[in-house]
Amino acid sequence: xxxxxxxxxxxxxxxxxxxxxxxxxxxxxxxxxxxxxxxxxxxxxxxxxxxxxxxxxxxxxxxxxxxxxxxxxxxxxxxxxxxxxxxxxxxxxxxxxxxxxxxxxxxxxxxxxxxxxxxxxxxxxxxxxxxxxxxxxxxxxxxxxxxxxxxxxxxxxxxxxxxxxxxxxxxxxxxxxxxxxxxxxxxxxxxxxxxxxxxxxxxxxxxxxxxxxxxxxxxxxxxxxxxxxxxxxxxxxxxxxxxxxxxxxxxxxxxxxxxxxxxxxxxxxxxxxxxxxxxxxxxxxxxxxxxxxxxxxxxxxxxxxxxxxxxxxxxxxxxxxxxxxxxxxxxxxxxxxxxxxxxxxxxxxxxxxxxxxxxxxxxxxxxx
Ligand SMILES: Nc1nc2c(c(=O)[nH]1)N[C@H]1C(S)=C(S)[C@@H](COP(=O)(O)O)O[C@H]1N2
Ligand SMILES: [Mo]
Numbered sequence: 001x002x003x004x005x006x007x008x009x010x011x012x013x014x015x016x017x018x019x020x021x022x023x024x025x026x027x028x029x030x031x032x033x034x035x036x037x038x039x040x041x042x043x044x045x046x047x048x049x050x051x052x053x054x055x056x057x058x059x060x061x062x063x064x065x066x067x068x069x070x071x072x073x074x075x076x077x078x079x080x081x082x083x084x085x086x087x088x089x090x091x092x093x094x095x096x097x098x099x100x101x102x103x104x105x106x107x108x109x110x111x112x113x114x115x116x117x118x119x120x121x122x123x124x125x126x127x128x129x130x131x132x133x134x135x136x137x138x139x140x141x142x143x144x145x146x147x148x149x150x151x152x153x154x155x156x157x158x159x160x161x162x163x164x165x166x167x168x169x170x171x172x173x174x175x176x177x178x179x180x181x182x183x184x185x186x187x188x189x190x191x192x193x194x195x196x197x198x199x200x201x202x203x204x205x206x207x208x209x210x211x212x213x214x215x216x217x218x219x220x221x222x223x224x225x226x227x228x229x230x231x232x233x234x235x236x237x238x239x240x241x242x243x244x245x246x247x248x249x250x251x252x253x254x255x256x257x258x259x260x261x262x263x264x265x266x267x268x269x270x271x272x273x274x275x276x277x278x279x280x281x282x283x284x285x286x287x288x289x290x291x292x293x294x295x296x297x298x299x300x301x302x303x304x305x306x307x308x309x310x311x312x313x314x315x316x317x318x319x320x321x322x323x324x325x326x327x328x329x330x331x332x333x334x335x336x337x338x339x340x341x342x343x344x345x346x347x348x349x350x351x352x353x354x355x356x357x358x359x360x361x362x363x364x365x366x367x368x
Contacts, residue, residue, distance in 0.1 A: 039124025080144030133188030209312035254283030282337035
């Protein structure tokens with residue numbers, strides 16, 4: 001019995017009663033076909049780097065066809081020297097390499113009750129890769145950012161109608177100027193040492209470390225420096241958290257969160273020592289603590305942080321667990337980041353289902 005078990009804290013009955021499916025570990029778990037959306041199979045989480053073919057895919061429109069012979073990146077708007085850069089020119093600039101975990105803002109949307117519209121993501125809309133390219137800052141400095149600039153707008157080569165009646169639009173997202181100017185904000189052409197695959201944004205993709213992945217625009221074709229607040233569909237209709245009275249909050253940095261890799265939900269274990277393992281991440285900094293509970297969140301004990309420790313990538317952790325007697329157990333993990341923020345037991349429900357970071361529960365039975 002293996003299943004992606006991203007259930008909310010305390011809802012052991014719900015996960016126990018859910019249909020168990022057998023994900024194929026050598027392929028993405030398809031969520032939608034047109035446009036393609038696929039999750040990383042949970043077992044791939046056991047590898048710190050996600051193998052490229054298992055890196056989740058989330059497209060809003062069909063993948064654009066790009067003719068590399070005529071492709072160039074234009075840098076325009078409020079700049080002193082507009083640029084048009086070929087792949088060769090970009091690759092000749094100093095190379096910057098950063099491991100980054102990307103999580104879709106809608107990951108774990110199926111945890112929400114009542115249910116919300118949108119891709120029915122369980123826990124697989126997250127993956128980690130080593131990205132290589134050039135600092136966006138380097139390109140912006142070459143172009144010379146104008147004095148009144150406040151944001152930088154990124155345009156993908158993909159386009160379509162995001163919702164009936166809206167009209168055609170490319171995929172467009174903006175970033176505050178200071179985030180765009182951060183040296184680790186990258187224009188990437190490589191992923192885990194290989195050329196970017198078409199589905200991940202070949203020939204050039206923005207990577208915004210720490211932010212939910214809607215910001216990391218794929219198939220870049222234009223970068224525009226602007227002196228106003230961009231309000232396109234993917235900026236203000238989507239990727240906002242409507243909290244009722246106030247102006248909607250934009251979705252930005254990934255909230256602190258953890259995932260249990262093993263044991264798997266529904267697994268039968270024998271009495272004795274078992275390793276509970278998983279990953280934890282936060283867009284606001286390194287993970288400082290992970291704790292595990294075997295009694296449904298009543299008591300917690302510290303897990304050991306493990307594996308590579310990089311600012312923008314998930315951290316592996318493990319916990320040695322020796323259940324004292326046979327029975328049914330609800331295992332949970334919770335993470336804390338270096339700002340001191342703990343992952344909450346329950347996520348904040350919001351109408352579009354973004355930034356869902358409640359604790360995951362895994363139910364196991366132990367026999368003597
Ligand atoms: N041009 C473009 N960029 C895009 C998207 C898109 O549809 N078009 N989807 C965004 C969203 S919502 C996510 S979660 C990530 C997914 O990146 P991946 O498919 O490489 O995992 O790309 C982001 N960048
Ligand atoms: Mo996303």
